[in-house]
Structure formats: C-alpha cells, structure tokens
Amino acid sequence: xxxxxxxxxxxxxxxxxxxxxxxxxxxxxxxxxxxxxxxxxxxxxxxxxxxxxxxxxxxxxxxxxxxxxxxxxxxxxxxxxxxxxxxxxxxxxxxxxxxxxxxxxxxxxxxxxxxxxxxxxxxxxxxxxxxxxxxxxxxxxxxxxxxxxxxxxxxxxxxxxxxxxxxxxxxxxxxxxxxxxxxxxxxxxxxxxxxxxxxxxxxxxxxxxxxxxxxxxxxxxxxxxxxxxxxxxxxxxxxxxxxxxxxxxxxx
Amino acid sequence: xxxxxxxxxxxxxxxxxxxxxxxxxxxxxxxxxxxxxxxxxxxxxxxxxxxxxxxxxxxxxxxxxxxxxxxxxxxxxxxxxxxxxxxxxxxxxxxxxxxxxxxxxxxxxxxxxxxxxxxxxxxxxxxxxxxxxxxxxxxxxxxxxxxxxxxxxxxxxxxxxxxxxxxxxxxxxxxxxxxxxxxxxxxxxxxxxxxxxxxxxxxxxxxxxxxxxxxxxxxxxxxxxxxxxxxxxxxxxxxxxxxxxxxxxxxx
DNA sequence: ACAATACACGCAGAAACGTGCATCAACTTG
DNA sequence: CAAGTTGATGCACGTTTCTGCGTGTATTGT
Numbered sequence: 339x340x341x342x343x344x345x346x347x348x349x350x351x352x353x354x355x356x357x358x359x360x361x362x363x364x365x366x367x368x369x370x371x372x373x374x375x376x377x378x379x380x381x382x383x384x385x386x387x388x389x390x391x392x393x394x395x396x397x398x399x400x401x402x403x404x405x406x407x408x409x410x411x412x413x414x415x416x417x418x419x420x421x422x423x424x425x426x427x428x429x430x431x432x433x434x435x436x437x438x439x440x441x442x443x444x445x446x447x448x449x450x451x452x453x454x455x456x457x458x459x460x461x462x463x464x465x466x467x468x469x470x471x472x473x474x475x476x477x478x479x480x481x482x483x484x485x486x487x488x489x490x491x492x493x494x495x496x497x498x499x500x501x502x503x504x505x506x507x508x509x510x511x512x513x514x515x516x517x518x519x520x521x522x523x524x525x526x527x528x529x530x531x532x533x534x535x536x537x538x539x540x541x542x543x544x545x546x547x548x549x550x551x552x553x554x555x556x557x558x559x560x561x562x563x564x565x566x567x568x569x570x571x572x573x574x575x576x577x578x579x580x581x582x583x584x585x586x587x588x589x590x
Numbered sequence: 591x592x593x594x595x596x597x598x599x600x601x602x603x604x605x606x607x608x609x610x611x612x613x614x615x616x617x618x619x620x621x622x623x624x625x626x627x628x629x630x631x632x633x634x635x636x637x638x639x640x641x642x643x644x645x646x647x648x649x650x651x652x653x654x655x656x657x658x659x660x661x662x663x664x665x666x667x668x669x670x671x672x673x674x675x676x677x678x679x680x681x682x683x684x685x686x687x688x689x690x691x692x693x694x695x696x697x698x699x700x701x702x703x704x705x706x707x708x709x710x711x712x713x714x715x716x717x718x719x720x721x722x723x724x725x726x727x728x729x730x731x732x733x734x735x736x737x738x739x740x741x742x743x744x745x746x747x748x749x750x751x752x753x754x755x756x757x758x759x760x761x762x763x764x765x766x767x768x769x770x771x772x773x774x775x776x777x778x779x780x781x782x783x784x785x786x787x788x789x790x791x792x793x794x795x796x797x798x799x800x801x802x803x804x805x806x807x808x809x810x811x812x813x814x815x816x817x818x819x820x821x822x823x824x825x826x827x828x829x830x831x832x833x834x835x836x837x838x839x840x841x842x
Numbered sequence: 843a844c845a846a847t848a849c850a851c852g853c854a855g856a857a858a859c860g861t862g863c864a865t866c867a868a869c870t871t872g
Numbered sequence: 873c874a875a876g877t878t879g880a881t882g883c884a885c886g887t888t889t890c891t892g893c894g895t896g897t898a899t900t901g902t
Binding site: 843844845846847848850851853854855856857858859860861862863864865866868869870871872 | 876879887894
C-alpha cells in the first residue's frame with residue numbers, strides 16, 4: 339500500500355466514522371501502528387485532523403465551535419481583556435466589537451457592572467446574557483460568518499443610530515505606518531462605523547498583532563485614543579506608537 | 591472509546607441537557623466513574639464546565655438556566671423541531687423566533703441546507719454559525735434577557751424591512767379561544783411583527799403548552815397557517831384546533 | 843449524629859507514545 | 873552497471889499517559 343493511499347484511507351475513515359483508532363486501523367491494513375501514528379502526526383500538522391491519545395478526531399466545526407465558545411482564551415487575549423475592562427465606567431455605554439478578544443472582554447466584565455453594551459456580534463450578545471445589570475443592544479444585519487458579526491449596509495445603518503462613551507475594537511494588524519488593519523473590507527467598514535459612534539476608541543491587540551498589517555485599513559492613529567496590549571512596552575514598535583501620542587494600556 | 595471522544599461527549603451532554611451526572615454517564619458509557627470524574631475535573635480546570643457534587647453544570651448560569659428550561663421537555667422540543675424542519679424548503683427564507691424550541695429547530699436544520707434564516711435571537715444566530723450554507727440575518731434591537739431576543743421599537747422596525755416565505759414562532763400558550771399567547775407584551779408584539787413579514791406562519795408548541803394561555807395575545811388563529819406539536823392528535827384541544835382549519839403537523 | 847454517597851489520592855498494570863536504529867526498495871550518479 | 877543516496881517502514885526500547893481499584897476523607901441528606 340502506498341503512503342499517499344494510506345493517508346487517503348485515513349481521511350476517509352475520519353469522515354465516515356468520525357474518529358480513528360490507531361490500533362484498529364493498523365490491524366485492518368496490516369501495517370504497523372508506527373506508520374499510522376506517523377501519518378496521523380503529519381495529517382495533524384497539516385490541520386487535516388486532530389491528534390488525540392489513541393488515534394485522531396476530525397477538526398470538526400463542532401469542535402471549533404466549542405473551542406471558540408469556551409476559548410480558554412489564550413493568555414495574551416485574557417490579559418488584554420482584563421486591562422480593557424478597566425476602561426468601562428459604571429453607567430456608561432460601550433460599543434464592543436466582535437472577535438475573540440472582544441469576547442474575552444465581554445467575559446471579563448464584572449457581572450454586577452451596570453452598563454450598556456452595544457455590539458454587532460451575536461456571540462458577544464449571547465455571552466452577556468448572564469450579566470444581569472448589563473443592558474445589551476444588538477446591531478442587526480447580515481451575519482458575516484467568518485468572524486460572527488453583522489456586516490453590510492443594514493449593520494452600518496443600525497450603527498449610525500447609536501452613540502456611546504467608549505468603543506473597543508479588535509484588529510488583526512497594528513502597524514506604525516499602515517495603521518490599524520483587518521482582513522476583510524466589509525468588516526473594516528463596520529469597525530469604522532462603530533468607532534465613529536463613540537467618544538473614544540481603544541484598540542485591543544494582543545502582542546502577536548503588533549507590527550503586522552492586513553489588507554484593509556480600519557482606522558488611522560489619529561482616530562483612536564489608545565491601545566490595549568500585552569506587548570512589551572520596550573518593544574520598538576510599541577515605543578513608536580507611544581510617540582504618536584497614543585494612550586498605551588499595558589496588560590499586566 | 592477515545593479519551594478525547596469521551597470529553598467531547600461530556601461537553602455535548604452538558605450542552606444538550608444542562609447537566610452531567612457522573613454516575614449515570616459512567617454507566618451509559620460503560621466506564622468507571624473515576625474516569626468521568628477525572629474528565630470533569632480537567633474540563634473544570636479549563637473553564638469548560640463547573641464541577642459540582644455528583645457531576646457538573648455549565649459554566650454560565652444563563653446557559654444553565656437556558657439548558658434547564660430546555661431540559662423541561664427536551665424530547666418534546668426535539669420532536670417538534672424535527673417536524674418543523676420539514677417545512678423549510680431549500681433556498682427559501684425563514685424567520686425564526688427565539689426561545690428554546692426555536693433553538694432546537696436551528697440545531698435540527700441540516701448542515702448543508704442552503705436557506706436564509708432571519709432571527710432576532712443572538713443565540714439562534716450563534717447556533718447557526720456552523721451551517722456553512724445558511725445565510726443569517728440578525729434583527730437588531732434591545733436584548734430582552736429573559737428569552738434572549740431583540741425586542742422593542744428598533745427590533746420591530748428592523749423586522750419590517752424583511753420578508754420571508756415561512757415564519758416559525760414559539761409561544762407559551764396555545765388555546766382554542768385565547769389563541770396564541772406569551773408572557774411578555776414586548777415579546778408578543780415582536781412575534782406579531784415577525785409573523786406579519788412571512789407568507790406563512792407556523793407555531794411551534796410542545797405538548798405542555800397545549801390548552802394553556804398566558805397573559806399577552808400574540809396572534810389569532812386566522813393569522814397562522816398551522817401548528818407543529820408533539821401532542822396526541824386525539825387530544826380534545828388538538829381536535830378543536832384542527833376544526834378551526836389549521837394545518838396540524840404531528841411531531842414524530 | 844449517622845449512614846450513604848461522592849470524592850481525591852496513590853498505586854500498578856496496560857496501553858500508547860516518541861526516538862533511534864536497521865532494513866529495504868527506489869532512485870540518482872558516476 | 874555499480875555504488876551511493878534518499879526515504880519509507882518496522883522493530884526495540886525507554887518514557888509518558890491512561891485507567892481501574894483500593895483506601896481514606898469529605899459532603900450530603902435524614
């Protein structure tokens with residue numbers, strides 16, 4: 339049996355049965371478990387399956403969903419979220435962007451904090467349901483699945499009907515010259531619309547975003563009040579941003 | 591059974607039933623309670639569940655609340671949902687109400703069904719994120735936490751901008767004379783607004799709702815095309831509804 | 843307060859794992 | 873054509889991880 343053929347077989351098996359048990363596959367095909375394990379290791383490295391003790395599982399959307407929902411948010415995002423929460427004053431209105439970092443902020447909000455949260459992300463809205471004192475306003479629109487937020491004309495229009503004290507937005511790129519960028523044009527427009535409705539805008543950016551740029555510009559530095567990040571304050575990029583007059587909130 | 595598979599099973603169970611009882615799960619899966627307890631301990635350490643004496647609960651109280659309500663008649667709701675899904679034609683537009691029964695419908699939608707779902711519930715929208723072919727349109731507005739849906743003027747206004755082929759709404763009371771009722775006036779108005787935007791409206795009502803009435807009227811019988819329920823077709827109330835000319839879809 | 847149950851901890855056997863090594867086939871190179 | 877090279881494969885070994893059981897402790901309900 340060819341190696342490629344074997345890999346094909348594994349993927350098919352994964353699709354048909356939802357799991358692979360290294361031992362039984364090896365027995366079925368009459369090859370050693372080592373080869374199966376090696377294949378699984380490779381497939382996992384390519385993101386084609388999820389390696390687990392005893393075999394492998396699909397990189398199922400269900401799992402991804404779980405992962406996204408419970409997201410043991412990476413440490414950086416949690417730190418950034420914890421720092422960002424400090425910006426939210428009791429009684430104020432907050433516009434909260436979508437994305438995992440923003441979701442971490444929603445989770446980090448004190449449960450008894452009375453405030454208004456405006457968001458275009460159903461995920462964020464759902465996460466805030468158990469904050470008894472938080473008033474939630476959902477901005478509607480066509481849901482852009484990749485990042486689970488409302489986008490498009492209707493969403494922008496809805497955004498224009500609200501105002502807030504603070505806007506927290508996430509981006510995928512934070513660069514001294516390129517400004518704040520993200521990977522989708524619709525999303526970029528939506529973020530701009532949100533930022534325009536708040537007195538102050540702060541950007542959430544865990545350290546891996548610092549110094550990178552994506553395709554679409556969201557905002558320029560002049561339009562944001564500050565940056566919340568867990569990046570090292572001595573990082574040269576961070577220093578340059580500070581020189582631009584930004585309020586830098588160091589996450590822990 | 592793989593260890594990772596087991597953990598997924600536990601998470602799913604937690605999501606579906608709102609709780610885990612270590613003893614019964616161990617018996618169901620034919621493994622020792624120790625393994626279950628160890629898994630639960632690990633999941634709790636990752637923040638994926640809340641460990642309690644005897645088993646585990648979901649992390650978020652809101653989820654627990656939701657899940658608990660869902661557990662009231664999970665079977666009935668699931669049956670109703672499965673039957674309701676049959677009404678949704680490929681390519682059509684569906685207005686989906688909030689609530690646990692509607693959530694069950696969202697979950698029961700085939701993953702590869704191409705259709706447009708319009709909803710005012712962030713929970714429903716979030717649940718549909720992993721349906722790659724479903725187009726989701728979220729209606730915005732102030733979130734009414736009790737049932738996790740957008741309500742109020744903004745939501746009604748947003749609803750008036752859309753149209754659909756079918757509307758599936760849930761109610762808390764289904765009564766021959768009182769009509770369709772629910773416990774909150776805002777919600778009732780919202781449901782009315784939704785129903786008005788679809789060519790046909792079907793009501794989702796698991797058997798415990800049949801023959802009961804709540805405070806606020808949603809719609810009269812003349813305004814709905816049919817009823818999806820798991821109640822016994824020989825039930826006198828159901829017979830009277832049938833006599834009113836309703837299309838009765840028997841779940842299961 | 844007491845019994846029943848659930849629990850954490852430690853232990854030992856078993857299973858799965860990664861790594862280094864030898865073998866073998868296919869291919870390249872002189 | 874022969875020698876060398878490369879990559880895949882299986883085996884052996886030591887290590888890590890998982891699992892069920894026994895023990896003693898904590899929690900619950902009566």
